[in-house]
Amino acid sequence: MWTLLRTSTLRLPISVIIMVSASVNGSSTDKRQRKLELPVEVNTSLSVPVDTKAVFDCPPIPLTSVVVTTWQIILRDKLSCTRAYRRDRNETKEGNCTDKRITWASRPDENLALQIDPVATTHDGFYMCQMVTPDANFHHGYHLQVLVPPEVTLLQSKNGTAVCRAAAGKPAAQISWTPEGDCVTEREHWANGTVTIQSTCRWEDHPLSNVSCSVSHVTGNKSLSLELSLGLIIRGFPASSLLVIFYVKFALFLVIVVIVAFIYFQRINGCRKAL
Template identity: 55%
Template sequence: MLCPWRTANLGLLLILTVFLVTECTHSEAEGAARPNNSLILQDSKENLALASSSSCMDGTQITQNNSAFPTEVNTSWPILMGENAVLCCPPIALKYLIIITWEIILRGQPFCKKAYKKETNETKETNCTDERITWISRPDQNPALQIRPVVITHDGYYRCIMGTPDGNFHRGYHLQVLVTPEVTLFQSRNGAVVCKAVAGKPAAQISWIPEGDCVTEQEYLGNGTVTVKSTCHWEGHDVSTVTCRVSHLTGNKSLDIELLPVAGAKKSAKLYIPYIILPIIILIIVGFILLLKISGCRKYKWNKTEATPVVEEDEMQPYASYTVKNNPLYDTTNKDGK
């Protein structure tokens, strides 16, 4: 004799078994017909491993769950001039790709486009003239882009578009090229201290320790860099050493300079020398000339006084000689007359 409740349980078990078999068969057929995002993301681990080996600039990690990768990701990337850059595409499995496209928008340059079509296994470039921007490898093996080396003109926006049966996935990079400024510190002739951050990108920030009476100027150069100049005075302050601090995205730098207190005194003395020494020299010269004149006048008068008798004696001597010489004749005449 059959039990009704046992018969019911057997029937329910049979129905459940048929339902599960049908569902599994349907799922396998659907999966074979069209890959879903979960399969694409799971297989994209191969891309991540390849990107890591190529030092890709990639901050996105694929999780173990079935969460879908966002259709568009944008990243700001400051990079130092002279370094090498590797830009990655979204981590999508290469076997599901239809087309890969890199769009490059640089300042002051035409729109550049690099594309790879998997069906025909061919690459195409449009308005791409910079030979330093290339595929890092064969696009069908690694779609990443490389820049070797980075220069100022590489400032711009780079976007990788990967076309798949499930749609397009985007990854963009706002590339900002940084240039380290050259820092100098010196004291000018007028006593001011000048700190310069030459040809930096972006413009550097200059501060002083201690703070003084400062004027800051910026000079924009044609290549996109900026020179910052700060001139400071510390007049009336007891300052012996000052520090110039330059802040920049590439790193900070500090320079010290010693201001000797005697430097200002020597400078003041040099400024007053023409006004103090020159009048003294002029007075000495004038006094010496007057002294010479006075001495010359006295000597002239003295010589004149002594010279007068000599002249009279000299004038009388011819007469005396004449008289003496004539006396003998006079005497002879007188004798003959007698």
């Protein structure tokens, strides 16, 4: 199997779909026959974390056998970009290539790989290496999806609910709760392809001391817990209501103390005047 991506640069789970469209009608030597039996076209689907370096390899054809190599890059909402190298003239050309982060990985006369450094969400697209040799033409295409880990937060809101938010993830994250509650989930799509998921939950029927929010994403899972000193919902009352009741009772206690002290001092003063 061909080497699809340099493991020293980026280790990624790769699913490969091989489409063989070459047939062998005979050859003059065993070496020529082995070349023609290689897959002529290979497509690879892969996912790359944002802000990393990615390197894409061409088919493993000896450089001395390659006449022309062309990288075709098709990105979302942009013109197709091409980078080409002609070996006999040691000459490179490019067309409509404005992204300076997409370059040859090295000198084309030594290495025909393409690199992106660093990877951004705008690099979602299709990258194909086309190699022309005297024996046949070979193609290796990469369907690239850029992954963005979401920013996860868990907060207690004023109205007695808990809010778990997985902001700007790509693809969208999934949120679950422990224990399960009465939840409402909202989704917001952004122009760069990321998605924010927000889940708001309440637990009206159970006294709780803490709740946990679990966020599942292809870049990694994350779990956050919220400690509730008075309980998020206790016997149907939100924590904010309990705080109000506490402060009212404390204020009444202070008023009673002041009144008792006033009466006490009045009696003492009355006794002194009688003497």
